[in-house]
Amino acid sequence: MSIETKLNRIDIALGRKKADLAIRNARIINVFTKEIITADIAISSDLVVGIGDYRGKREIDAGGRFVCPGLIDSHVHIESSMVTPAEYAKSVLLHGTTTVIADPHEIANVCGINGIHFMLKHSAGLPLNVYLMMPSCVPATSFECNGADLSVEVMEPLKQNDRILGLAEVMDYPSVLGGDINTLKKIDLFDNATIDGHSPGLTGKKLNGYRVAGVVTDHECSTIDEVLERLRLGMYVQIREGSAARNLEGIVKGLLELGTGFDRCTFCTDDKHLEDIRREGHISYSIKKAVSCGMDPISAICTATINAARCYKLKRLGAVAPGYSADLVILNDLRSFDIDRVFSRGQLVAESGRMIASVSSPVEDRNVLNTVRIPAVEADDLAIPLQGNEAVVIRVVPGEIVTLKEIKKVRVENGLFAADENYSKLAVIERHKATGNIGLGIVGNFNIKNGAIAGTVAHDSHNLIVIGDNDEDMLVAIRELKRVNGGFTVAGGGKILETLELPIAGLISGRDAGYVVSKLETMLAAAHKLGVNRDIDPFMTLSFLALPVIPEIRVTDRGLFDVKDFRFIDIEYKNTGC
Numbered sequence: 001m002s003i004e005t006k007l008n009r010i011d012i013a014l015g016r017k018k019a020d021l022a023i024r025n026a027r028i029i030n031v032f033t034k035e036i037i038t039a040d041i042a043i044s045s046d047l048v049v050g051i052g053d054y055r056g057k058r059e060i061d062a063g064g065r066f067v068c069p070g071l072i073d074s075h076v077h078i079e080s081s082m083v084t085p086a087e088y089a090k091s092v093l094l095h096g097t098t099t100v101i102a103d104p105h106e107i108a109n110v111c112g113i114n115g116i117h118f119m120l121k122h123s124a125g126l127p128l129n130v131y132l133m134m135p136s137c138v139p140a141t142s143f144e145c146n147g148a149d150l151s152v153e154v155m156e157p158l159k160q161n162d163r164i165l166g167l168a169e170v171m172d173y174p175s176v177l178g179g180d181i182n183t184l185k186k187i188d189l190f191d192n193a194t195i196d197g198h199s200p201g202l203t204g205k206k207l208n209g210y211r212v213a214g215v216v217t218d219h220e221c222s223t224i225d226e227v228l229e230r231l232r233l234g235m236y237v238q239i240r241e242g243s244a245a246r247n248l249e250g251i252v253k254g255l256l257e258l259g260t261g262f263d264r265c266t267f268c269t270d271d272k273h274l275e276d277i278r279r280e281g282h283i284s285y286s287i288k289k290a291v292s293c294g295m296d297p298i299s300a301i302c303t304a305t306i307n308a309a310r311c312y313k314l315k316r317l318g319a320v321a322p323g324y325s326a327d328l329v330i331l332n333d334l335r336s337f338d339i340d341r342v343f344s345r346g347q348l349v350a351e352s353g354r355m356i357a358s359v360s361s362p363v364e365d366r367n368v369l370n371t372v373r374i375p376a377v378e379a380d381d382l383a384i385p386l387q388g389n390e391a392v393v394i395r396v397v398p399g400e401i402v403t404l405k406e407i408k409k410v411r412v413e414n415g416l417f418a419a420d421e422n423y424s425k426l427a428v429i430e431r432h433k434a435t436g437n438i439g440l441g442i443v444g445n446f447n448i449k450n451g452a453i454a455g456t457v458a459h460d461s462h463n464l465i466v467i468g469d470n471d472e473d474m475l476v477a478i479r480e481l482k483r484v485n486g487g488f489t490v491a492g493g494g495k496i497l498e499t500l501e502l503p504i505a506g507l508i509s510g511r512d513a514g515y516v517v518s519k520l521e522t523m524l525a526a527a528h529k530l531g532v533n534r535d536i537d538p539f540m541t542l543s544f545l546a547l548p549v550i551p552e553i554r555v556t557d558r559g560l561f562d563v564k565d566f567r568f569i570d571i572e573y574k575n576t577g578c
Contacts, residue, residue, distance in 0.1 A: 009047065012050060013042065015050075015054070018057050019043055019055070019056035020057055020346070021059070021346060022054045022059045023040065023041040023062050023328070024060065026039065026040065026064075026067040027064060027067065028041065028320050029068040031069065031298075031306040039052050039053070040052060040055075041320060041326075041328070042056065043346045045346060046325060046326055047323065048320060048322055048324050049322055049323075051320070065330050065331060067330050067331070068329050069319050069320050069329070070097070070317075070327030070328060071283040071284060072098075072101070072266070072308035072309060072318060073092070073282065074101050074217075074267065074311065075196065075217070075268035075269075075270055076100050076270060077271055078123075080272070081272070081277075082457070082516050083274065083513050084363060084504070084510070085126060086359050088128075089128035090355050091513050093127060093350050094354070094355060095281045095284040096284050097128070098127075098129060098344050099314070099327065100130055101133060102123070102130055102133070103133045103169060104116055105140075106505075107368065107508070108138045108150055109135075109139065109460050110146070110505040112148025112149065112150060113148070113158075114365075115505060116158065118368050120161070121365075126359060127359060130163070133164070133165055133166055133196055134158065134168055134190065135168045136168050136170045136171070137169070140547070140549055141171075141548050143548050143568070144548060145463070145556075146432060146460070146461035146462070147461075152182065152189055165193060165194055166190045167187060167193065167196065168196050169196040169197060169198035170183070170196065170197055170215055171460070173210050177209050193313075194217070194313065195214045195217075196218075198218065198220050207229060211233045217235060217238055218230050218236075218237060219268050220240075221239075221247065221251060222250070222400065222402065223250070224255070224258070231264050237251070237264065239265055239268070240270050242268075243540045244540040245270060245271070245399075245400060245401045246399050248267075252289075262295070262299055262307070265307060267283050267287070267290075267303055267304045269282065273537070274513050275520055287304055297337075305318040306318035325345055326346035327343065327344055327345065328342070328343040329342055329343075363510050371432065371456075371485065372456060372486045372506055373433060374482055377478050378475070382425065382440065382475075384416060384417035384571055385415055385416055385572075386412050388572070389410060390408070390410075390573040391408065391417065391442050391573055392442070392560065393406045393444045394406075394442065394444065395443075395445050396445040396541055398533065398536050399535070401544045403551070403553055404552055405562065405564075410442060419468065420449075422444065424442070424444075424468060425440070425468060425474065426555050427441075427466050428465050429464040429557060430464075430557040431462075431463050440571065441555035445536075446532060446536070446538070447533045448467060448468055448469055450493065450531075451491055451493070451497070452476070453468070454488070454491070455481070455487070455539060456487060456488075456506035457502070458543055459547040460547060461557070462505075463557045466478055473491040473493075474491075476496060480499055484499060486503060487500045487509075488500045490527055490530070492529075497523075500523060524537075548561045550563060551563045551564055552564055
């Protein structure tokens with residue numbers, strides 16, 4: 001900032017000059033004192049410079065409406081929205097989110113450092129503040145094959161980028177606790193920055209060891225005991241409310257019942273589909289849901305703003321006060337969080353539920369295209385031999401991304417597992433280097449009948465994943481995704497019913513958000529016609545069934561994986577009598 005700019009801002013703050021914009025007669029949510037102050041807001045260019053009695057070259061009469069800081073999503077994977085950063089920005093700005101802390105490990109697992117550069121390039125210059133965390137686990141574990149490896153040497157040149165705030169979720173906590181040198185080098189590289197965690201089920205001395213390595217946050221808490229243990233160790237708990245994982249209600253009600261404050265809590269979505277954002281909201285939905293659970297509205301706003309800014313050392317974000325970015329949300333009503341207008345850096349970007357700002361970012365990057373590389377797959381490749389009729393089954397849990405490991409009796413024909421509407425067949429096919437790896441599993445509570453669903457969105461290595469009750473439809477779906485170079489598809493009766501093409505890394509569409517939402521709605525209807533459990537999001541649920549860092553059991557391209565024991569296991573249950 002030049003001295004001239006600083007002097008101009010001081011003059012406006014002192015009332016010597018008119019503000020560029022004055023928002024008058026506002027009821028301001030003060031996140032520092034947790035009170036409501038009636039005053040004008042003076043803005044110079046992109047910065048708030050005064051709170052009090054001000055006039056401006058342009059003036060907006062808030063008419064006694066509430067004004068709070070722009071909302072912050074403290075942990076999100078933009079790729080999970082399946083649109084470019086520009087399209088994503090248009091979707092979340094409408095709901096008052098002006099800043100996101102994004103972990104691009106989805107595209108990094110496919111395209112490596114080229115994926116990071118893609119996200120930096122295509123999120124620059126947007127009215128949405130997009131900060132990145134450097135992915136720590138690419139690959140996520142050694143138990144699967146992905147498209148790239150992000151070593152500390154590859155990371156280091158980007159450390160100085162002012163939009164990279166730290167190290168993204170350290171999912172491979174066994175490597176941390178086991179003293180893996182490469183993992184610890186990555187943590188050490190960002191020792192003075194924020195280091196995100198991912199430690200479901202970790203407790204006691206193991207959690208102490210994880211914390212002392214430098215991890216500051218965790219978004220994987222699903223019980224109040226996990227939350228309390230992390231808060232007591234000085235960690236930030238990111239209260240997640242996404243599409244597949246919805247942990248907010250239990251955490252908020254639990255903390256309120258205990259009388260524990262929310263000063264070390266933030267809100268995040270992690271993964272949230274566009275149709276859910278359109279229907280419910282974004283971080284605004286977290287605020288509304290928290291308030292409905294009994295949380296004070298101002299406390300909820302603090303959790304969505306200043307807490308996240310402090311966690312990630314964003315000194316100019318998270319408050320309506322002099323020296324803070326003019327990222328503002330004008331509300332018609334505080335408790336219902338009914339949004340009137342949204343400002344980003346002093347510019348009106350959304351009003352009455354529609355975008356005002358023009359947002360675009362054309363994609364021209366060959367480094368993230370043509371990423372689906374698989375050899376021919378035949379029915380024999382999908383066969384699951386069973387000597388008896390008892391097998392290890394992955395049970396889907398509605399509303400959660402955790403799964404349960406169960407021993408169940410399944411249908412067997414000619415010595416092979418035969419899928420039906422109760423137990424589906426799952427296959428994960430390596431799609432980056434055409435290795436021919438195929439991992440197989442059996443899934444309960446998905447309930448697909450006479451069809452198959454497949455996708456190249458399969459956290460975190462993003463191999464091709466397919467689930468169905470017959471090999472013919474599974475093969476049709478696999479071949480369709482190879483043809484379109486990635487996406488989601490639904491097959492039934494030996495033909496393709498619907499496909500959403502995601503040609504950018506097999507994760508992202510080049511089309512607008514409206515197209516993606518419309519296509520997904522059609523595909524969801526097609527999936528439900530095939531009997532898929534209506535209590536789950538079939539595409540989001542499917543995409544997590546390959547993630548070997550979330551308990552209890554998953555399938556990678558290398559086989560059926562027990563997350564609790566961190567080892568591969570047989571599908572066939574063998575009772576040893578022990």
